[in-house]
Amino acid sequence: MANQHFQIVIIGAGPAGMAAALTTTKAGLETIVIDDQKDSGGQVYRNLQANQETSPAYLGQSYYDGAKLAQSFADCGAVYRPDCTVWQITDMHEVALVSRGKAELITADYIIIATGAIERPMPVKGWTLPGVMSVGGAQTMLKQAALGADNAVFVGSGPLLYLTAWQYIKAGLAVRAVIDITSAQQWRSAIPFAPLALLQPDMLAMGRKWLGDIRRNTEVINHVSAVEIIGQSQAQAVSCTLSSGDKIDIDSNHIFLHQGVVPNVNLTMATALAHQWDYQAHCWRPVIDVTGKSSDEQIYIAGDGGGIGGAKAAAIAGRLAASAIVARCGMPRFLAQLYYKLRHLHYLSIRPFLDRLYFPPAHFRLAQTDETIICRCEAVSKADVNSALASGASGPNQLKAFCRAGMGRCQGRSCGLIVQEMIASHTGQSMAETGYYRLRPPVKPITLAELASLEGPWPD
Amino acid sequence: MARLTGTAATRPVVIIGAGIQGCATAFFLSQRGQPVIVLEKDHVGRHASGVNAGGVRRLGRDIAEIPLSVASMDWWNQIDQLLDIDEGFHRQFYVKVALDDAGADLASRRIQQLHRAGFQHETWVDRDQLLYRIPHLTKSVLGGVLVEGDGWALPWKITRAFYDKAAALGAEFRSPVTVTSIDKSGEHWQVKTDAGMIETDIVVNCAGAWGAQIAKMTGDILPIEAHAPMLVITDRQPMFLQSVVGVMGGTLSFKQLDNGSMVIGGGKRGVADAARNLTQIIPAGLSSFVMTAGRVFPHLRDVAILRAWAGIEGYTKDNLPIIGNGSQAGIIHGFGFSAHGFQLGPAVGEALADLAMARQTRVNLTPFSPHRFAVSPDQAAGH
Amino acid sequence: MFKSTMPENGRIVHLQFDGEAITAFDGDNLAAALLRAGKVQFRTAAKNDPRGPYCMMGVCFECLVEIDGRPNQQACQMTVHDGMIIQRQNAPDSASKASG
Numbered sequence: 001m002a003n004q005h006f007q008i009v010i011i012g013a014g015p016a017g018m019a020a021a022l023t024t025t026k027a028g029l030e031t032i033v034i035d036d037q038k039d040s041g042g043q044v045y046r047n048l049q050a051n052q053e054t055s056p057a058y059l060g061q062s063y064y065d066g067a068k069l070a071q072s073f074a075d076c077g078a079v080y081r082p083d084c085t086v087w088q089i090t091d092m093h094e095v096a097l098v099s100r101g102k103a104e105l106i107t108a109d110y111i112i113i114a115t116g117a118i119e120r121p122m123p124v125k126g127w128t129l130p131g132v133m134s135v136g137g138a139q140t141m142l143k144q145a146a147l148g149a150d151n152a153v154f155v156g157s158g159p160l161l162y163l164t165a166w167q168y169i170k171a172g173l174a175v176r177a178v179i180d181i182t183s184a185q186q187w188r189s190a191i192p193f194a195p196l197a198l199l200q201p202d203m204l205a206m207g208r209k210w211l212g213d214i215r216r217n218t219e220v221i222n223h224v225s226a227v228e229i230i231g232q233s234q235a236q237a238v239s240c241t242l243s244s245g246d247k248i249d250i251d252s253n254h255i256f257l258h259q260g261v262v263p264n265v266n267l268t269m270a271t272a273l274a275h276q277w278d279y280q281a282h283c284w285r286p287v288i289d290v291t292g293k294s295s296d297e298q299i300y301i302a303g304d305g306g307g308i309g310g311a312k313a314a315a316i317a318g319r320l321a322a323s324a325i326v327a328r329c330g331m332p333r334f335l336a337q338l339y340y341k342l343r344h345l346h347y348l349s350i351r352p353f354l355d356r357l358y359f360p361p362a363h364f365r366l367a368q369t370d371e372t373i374i375c376r377c378e379a380v381s382k383a384d385v386n387s388a389l390a391s392g393a394s395g396p397n398q399l400k401a402f403c404r405a406g407m408g409r410c411q412g413r414s415c416g417l418i419v420q421e422m423i424a425s426h427t428g429q430s431m432a433e434t435g436y437y438r439l440r441p442p443v444k445p446i447t448l449a450e451l452a453s454l455e456g457p458w459p460d
Numbered sequence: 461m462a463r464l465t466g467t468a469a470t471r472p473v474v475i476i477g478a479g480i481q482g483c484a485t486a487f488f489l490s491q492r493g494q495p496v497i498v499l500e501k502d503h504v505g506r507h508a509s510g511v512n513a514g515g516v517r518r519l520g521r522d523i524a525e526i527p528l529s530v531a532s533m534d535w536w537n538q539i540d541q542l543l544d545i546d547e548g549f550h551r552q553f554y555v556k557v558a559l560d561d562a563g564a565d566l567a568s569r570r571i572q573q574l575h576r577a578g579f580q581h582e583t584w585v586d587r588d589q590l591l592y593r594i595p596h597l598t599k600s601v602l603g604g605v606l607v608e609g610d611g612w613a614l615p616w617k618i619t620r621a622f623y624d625k626a627a628a629l630g631a632e633f634r635s636p637v638t639v640t641s642i643d644k645s646g647e648h649w650q651v652k653t654d655a656g657m658i659e660t661d662i663v664v665n666c667a668g669a670w671g672a673q674i675a676k677m678t679g680d681i682l683p684i685e686a687h688a689p690m691l692v693i694t695d696r697q698p699m700f701l702q703s704v705v706g707v708m709g710g711t712l713s714f715k716q717l718d719n720g721s722m723v724i725g726g727g728k729r730g731v732a733d734a735a736r737n738l739t740q741i742i743p744a745g746l747s748s749f750v751m752t753a754g755r756v757f758p759h760l761r762d763v764a765i766l767r768a769w770a771g772i773e774g775y776t777k778d779n780l781p782i783i784g785n786g787s788q789a790g791i792i793h794g795f796g797f798s799a800h801g802f803q804l805g806p807a808v809g810e811a812l813a814d815l816a817m818a819r820q821t822r823v824n825l826t827p828f829s830p831h832r833f834a835v836s837p838d839q840a841a842g843h
Numbered sequence: 844m845f846k847s848t849m850p851e852n853g854r855i856v857h858l859q860f861d862g863e864a865i866t867a868f869d870g871d872n873l874a875a876a877l878l879r880a881g882k883v884q885f886r887t888a889a890k891n892d893p894r895g896p897y898c899m900m901g902v903c904f905e906c907l908v909e910i911d912g913r914p915n916q917q918a919c920q921m922t923v924h925d926g927m928i929i930q931r932q933n934a935p936d937s938a939s940k941a942s943g
Contacts (some may be wrong), residue, residue, distance in 0.1 A: 036646060036901060043900055056849055091731070096743045105743060118902050128905075130895030131884035137899035140919075144899070145875030146849035171848040222942050233893050234883050253844075253883070264902070272738060323740060376897075377904060397501065401510070401616045409766055409904040409915075441741050443905075445695065445764035445915070450938065452754055454747035458761045459598070459754045695915065696934065764915055 001106045006032045006079070008325065009095050011086050011267070012114035014042020015066060015311045016303025018073035019318035020112050026327040031078040032106065034097055036085045036444075039071055042116050043136065044311040046143040049074075058170035059143060060163070062206070062311070078187060088441035089113075089271045093298050096454075098446050103454045110298050110325045113268060114318060117261040117304035120283070120360060122156060123367040123418050126229030126316060127257060128376055135258035139164040148173045149254035153238050155227055156258035157182040158358040159207060164256070165209040165218070175218040176252050181241050181259065181364055182357065183223055190357035197353035201344060221248065225361075226368055229255050256390055259360045263305050266411060269439040273299065277432035280355045281308060282365075283417070284436060291324035300325065313347035316340050365421045374422070375415040377408020385419065389426045396420055396437050409445055412437040463537050472497045472632070473662040473816050474651050476639055478672050479509030480615070480802060481794045482666035483622035484809020487543075489816060490629035497658060498626075499651070500635035502737065505619035507668055510800065511771035512711050513691055513725030513736045515704055516803045517610040519554045523577050524671050524780060524827035525804070530581075531823050532807030533609070539806070543621040547718075554610035555585065555594070556706040558602045559755055563708035567605045570708075581607050584610050605708065612704050612715045615802055622809070639667075642677040642791075649678075649790055662816045664792045669734050669774035671782070671795030675830075682782055682833050688732035688739040688770035689725065689799050690746055695764045696720030705756060711799075722763065724753050727799070730770035739770040774800050776833075783808060783814060783828035792816060793830050845878045856925040867923045874899060874906050874918035877929070885918060886932040907932050 008024045010017045013035035023397075024031045033040075041048045045066035051059065052067055073080075081099065088096040095106045105365035117132045126132065135154060141147045153176050154165045161178070168175050197204055214220060226241035230249070237251045262283035269275060274287040274295035285307045293299040300321035320340040323333040367374060370383040380403050388402035396419055399405055405419050406412040412419075416437050424434040442451075449458040473489055475482045486496045516536055518529045539548040558564040567584060574582050585593075586603045615722035627633060634655065636694075641652045642663060651658045667674040669686040676682075689711075701716040711727025726749025731740035746768055754761065776782060776796040781804070783794050794812045797804065807823065814821045853868035860882055867876035874896045877885065884893045885908050896906035899919045906918040909930040918929075 036920070054849055058848065088741065090743065091740055094743065103743075103747065118900075119898065128888070128894060128897075130885075130893050133896065134898050134903075140899040141845075141875055141878070142848060144872050145879070146847055147845050147879055148848050150844050150846055173846075173848065234895075251875055272740075272878070274720070343848050376894075377888070379892055394503070401620075407693075409764070409901060409907075411766065413902045440767055440769050441743075442765055442768060444901075447762050447764050447765050448694075448750050448754060449761040451743075451747050451765060452751040454744060455751045459751070459758050762915075763912060 003094070003107050005107045006030045007109045007329070008032070008112065008237045009034065009106055009108035009110070010078070010112045011095065011115060012042060012303070012305070013037070013040040013082070014044060014116050014303060015069060015075070016116070016305070016314040016318035017042070017112065017114035018069050019315040020114065020302055020322040021078040022072055022076050023319050023322035023326060025078050027329070029326065029329060032080060032081060033078050034081045034084045034086055034095070034369050036083070038083050038437075040073055040080065040082070041066065043140065045070060047141055051143065056146065056171065060167060063143070066311065067269070085444045086267065087443050087446050089267065089299070091272070096441070101450055101453065103446070103450050105454065108298070110297050110300065112300045112302055112318070112321050113305055114301070114314070115264050115267055115305045116314075117308055118264045118413055119258065120260045120262045121414050121418050122229045122257040122259045123363060123374060124229060124257065124364070124371045125367070125372045126231060126235065129229055129231045129235045130233070131231070131235035131253045132229055132255045133259065135161045135164045135256045136261070136266045138256045139167065139459050141165055142171065147325060150174055151176045151252055152254035153177045153179060153250055153252045153259070154256045155179040155181070155238060155240070158260045159354065160256055160261065161258040162207065162210040162214060165214050169213055169217045173427045177221060177250050178214055179224050179227065179238065180220060181224050181227070181361060183361060186357055186359055189359070190353050193353040193356060197350045199349040200310070203350055204390040224362065228369070240339040256429045259364055260358055261304065261308055262417065263307060264413075266413060266439055268301060268305065269436070270441050270443050271296070271299070277430075278307065278320055278354065282360060282431070292321035293324065293336070294334070294395050301362065309348050309351065313344060316344045316347060320344060365418070366425060367418065370429065374418050375405035375408060377410050377414070378404045380405040380415075382422075385422055389423065393436060394427065396423060399423065400437065406437045411439065411443070469658045471648070473664060474499065474658055474660045475664045475666055477666035477668055477670075477795070478504045478633060478635065479507060479666060479668050480505070480619045480622060480624060480805035481509075481668075481797070481808050481812070482664070483619055483626055484630040484805045485664055485666060485794065485812040485816070486633075487622045487625035487629070488810050488813035489646055490631040491625045492813065492817065494813075494817065496626070496631040498631060498633045499637045499639055499653060500633065501638040501670070503635050504623045504633070505616050508771040508773040508797075508799070509619045509668070509805075510616040511769055512615045512799070512802050513723055514612045514615045514715065515554070515713055516549060516613050517554045517607065517704070518581050519559065519605065519607040519610050520556055520706065520762065521800070522780060523573070523579070526579055526700065528807050528811075528823045529561070532804050535806030536613075536803070536809070539613075539618070543625045544620045545617070548618060548621065549613050550611045551609055552604055552611040552703045553608045554704040554706065555590065555604040556708045557590065557597065557604040557608040557756060558708045559598070562600045566708050570605060594701065594703060594705065596757055597705070598756055598758055598785070610704065622805075629690070630641065639674060639677070642674070644788070662790050662792065664794060664812050664816060665709065665786075666793055666794045666812070669732070669772045671774050671793065675786065675793060678786055679788055680786045680791065680793065680830060682793065682796070682830055684736035684774040684776050684796045686732045686772055687775055688730040688772055690728050690730045690741055690768060690770045691723060691725040692725070692746070692750070692765045692768045694722040695766055697722065697763060707756060710752065712749060712756070714753065722760070722784070724750070726750070726752065732770070732772050734772050737772070739772060741768045741770060773797070775799065781808075781828050782830050783811060784825050784830050784834075786830055844881070847879070856923055858923060858929060860929045861931050869923070869925070871923045872919065873921040873923050873927070873929070876923050877918060884931070887934055889934045914923045
C-alpha cells in the first residue's frame, strides 16, 4: 500500500492542533490531524463534546470556552484520525504511527507537533502506591468519567492543583485537605513580575476565586517542606512536615500530587530536534522561533509542547505556526501573524510570575528518602541511583546502563527530570550541562506484530 | 626509531578509542606494566562497543577469523576472574536456524567448508533436536547450525569492565578528547588533540568507525564506511530462551536477558552520521527485520519494543577487521570490525598489546593486514 | 472511594476483573470503571510492588492490564465493551533491578 501524503500533518488534537487545523484547512492545504485519544480536545478539553450534553458546572467556564474551537475543528474538513499513536518522525518527514494494531507511514510537507505537556514528576516516598495519582489524573477522571474520590488530599502547588481542588469542591466531593508546598520565598521572587501578570486580570481573578473557595471548604496546610505517603497495598495516609518542623498525618486513600507541568518532549527529542534547558520554567523545551519553527525547517511546534502557556496560548500558537506555514505555501498572512504574535505574548505575560511563584522547590524535585522510587517502571530507588552515581555514572545515559533508570516502558517520562536533577546535584553541573536521556523511537511502545505490519501480516 | 623489544616502553602507549578494542588493549598493556594513555572523543563504550547485540560467538565467522575468535573465547571463558566481575559471560549455545531449503542448503555447505578447513565447532542439529532445545521456535524450522559454549554478554558492562580494570592497573583515560593530528617528530610521534599534545613511540588506532580518519593522519589510507545496524529491546517476557538464536543466511539474532527483555538485532541498517554521532532508525527496515523475527518466534507477536537504536560501526569492504602494523613504525591499527568485533575484543586487545610490545602474536594476523588495502601514492592523492 | 459526580445513566455493561464480575456503563473509560468499582490496584510492577493508574493520560504506563488475553494494555486508554475480560498483570518473575 502506498504511503499517504498530506501537505500538513498535525500531531495532537488539543487546542494547538485544532486551531492550527482551522488555519491550514481554511487556506486550502490538505491537512490530517493525528491524535492518540479517542476524542479531540487533548487533555485540557478532554471529553468536551460529550460533557456539553450534561454540562457539569463544576468543570468551570474556561473548560467550556473550548467548545467553539472543538466544534469548528469538527467542521473544518481536516482528516481526523483519533486513537492513533505516533511512534516516530523520520528525517524524511515520514510520520510513523500505529492505529488499531496496524502501522502506517504518512509523509508530510510540513509537520506541526502539538503534543502538549505532562506532569512534572513529584517523587515522594510512597508515590507509587495505588490510590496515589497526579492531580492531572484526578482532573481527567472528572472530565472523562464524572468520577471523583471522596476525602482526597491534594499535595503540591500550581494552578492545576488549585483548579482541580476547586472543581472537586464544586462537584460536591469532600476534599480532606490541600497541602501546599509553595514557600514564602517563592512569593517574594514572584512579586516583581506581578505587574506583567496584571495584563491578564481574569486569570488572576480566577486563581483568587479558586484559592478562596478552597480555603473556605477544606483544611489548607501551607509551607510544607516534606511529604511521605504511607501504606502497604494502597495509600492510607499522607504525612507532611511543616516549616516549624512539626509533622501532621492525614488519613486518606486518595492522594493527588502536582508540582507543575512541563513540555512533553519525547517525540521532539526522539526526532533529534534541538532543545534547550529553560531556566525560568525549569524544564526542557524545543528550540523554536517566534512562529514555532523548530531546528528542522519543515517541523513546527505549537502549544504547551513548545513551552508551557496554557490552553488559550496554545490555540494562538497553533494559529501562528499554521499561518507561518500557509505563508510559506505562497499565501502571506502578515496581519494575521502579527495579531497572533501579539496575542501569544499577551497570554504568556503571566508566565514569569507563575513560573517563579510555583517554581518546584529543590527538595521536591529531588526525592527526600532513600527508599523513594525514582524510576517507577523499573522500581529503581533513590539509593539505587546514588549507588550508580558513586560507581562513576556521569550522565543520564550512562546511568541507565548502571541501574536501569529510564529503561522502562514510559521511556523516561516519569523519571527523566528527577534523574537529571540528581546527577546535576551530584556532579555540580548545571541542568543544561547534565543533559537528558537520549530518546529514540519508538516514542511509545509498539508490538512486534504492529511494527511488522508495515510489511505484512505476522507469521503464524 | 626506538623499538620496543618485548618490554615496556618508556613513553606511554597512546590508544585512540575507548571501545572494547581500545579498553582491552589498555588492559593487557597495563597488566604487563606498560603505561598507557587512552584518548576517547566521547566516553567509554559510547558507540558500537556499548550498544551492540552482545553476541559472543564463534558461529558464523569468516574462516579467516575463526582462529582469532577461538583464541578470544579462551578469554571469555574466564572473563569474570580476568576483570573482577560477576556473570560477565552468559555461556549457552548459539544456533543459526534454517527456515527454508535455501537456509538448509547454506548450512550444509557451510559445515562442509568448515570441516574441510579443520574446524569442528559448528555442527548441524536437526529439527527435532532443535525444537526440543528451543520449544518456542517456529514449527517450520528445518534445523540449524549450532555451537555449544557460545553465548552473550552485556556489551556496555564488558567494555566498562575492561576500562575499570585497565584503570585500576594504571591506565590513564582522557575523555572527551579528540585527536586532531598525528605527526612524526624525529623518531617519535606527536599526537595532537583538542586538549594538548602527547609525545609517544606507539599509537594504537582503535577508533572504530572513525578509524580511517585516524589512519589517514598517520599516512595510511584504509577505507571503511560508517553504518548503523539497528537493534531493538523489548519489554520483559517470562524466560523462554536460554540460547542465542540467529538465522541462516541472515544477520538476525535473538537473546533473552536475565530480566526477561529480548534484544533483537537484525543487521538491517539505519542511517549513520559519524561526524555528528547521530543515527536514524528506518521504519521500513526495522519492520522488515521484525517480520523475520516473527518467522523464527511467532509467539512474540504481542511483545512490545521499548526502544530501537543503532550504533555507529565501521565496515571494511571485505568485512574483515583491520588489525596490524601500519605502514610507518610505531603505528598499529585495530578497527573496522564490521559489526562482529565484540567477541573478538579480548583476543584483539591481547594481539594489539603484543604488537605494541613487538612480541609475536598468538594468532596469525595476516588476513587482517592493513596492507591488503595498500594503494599507490597516485591513488592516495585522489582521495 | 470513587464516586460519580453526575447522575449515573447509560447502558450497563458487564466486565470481569480477575474473575470477579463488575458492571460499568457503555462507553466508560476502563480505568475509571475499575476505580469506580473499587479496584485501585491494577497490577504489580515487581514482586509485591502494587500499582494502579496514575496519570490517566497514557504517559505513565502504570495502569497496565491484560484485556481479553492481550497483555500490557493501558486501561486509561481503553473503552469498556460488554463481556470484556480483564486480568491484573503481574511482572514476570524474572524482573529484577540492577544491570542485567
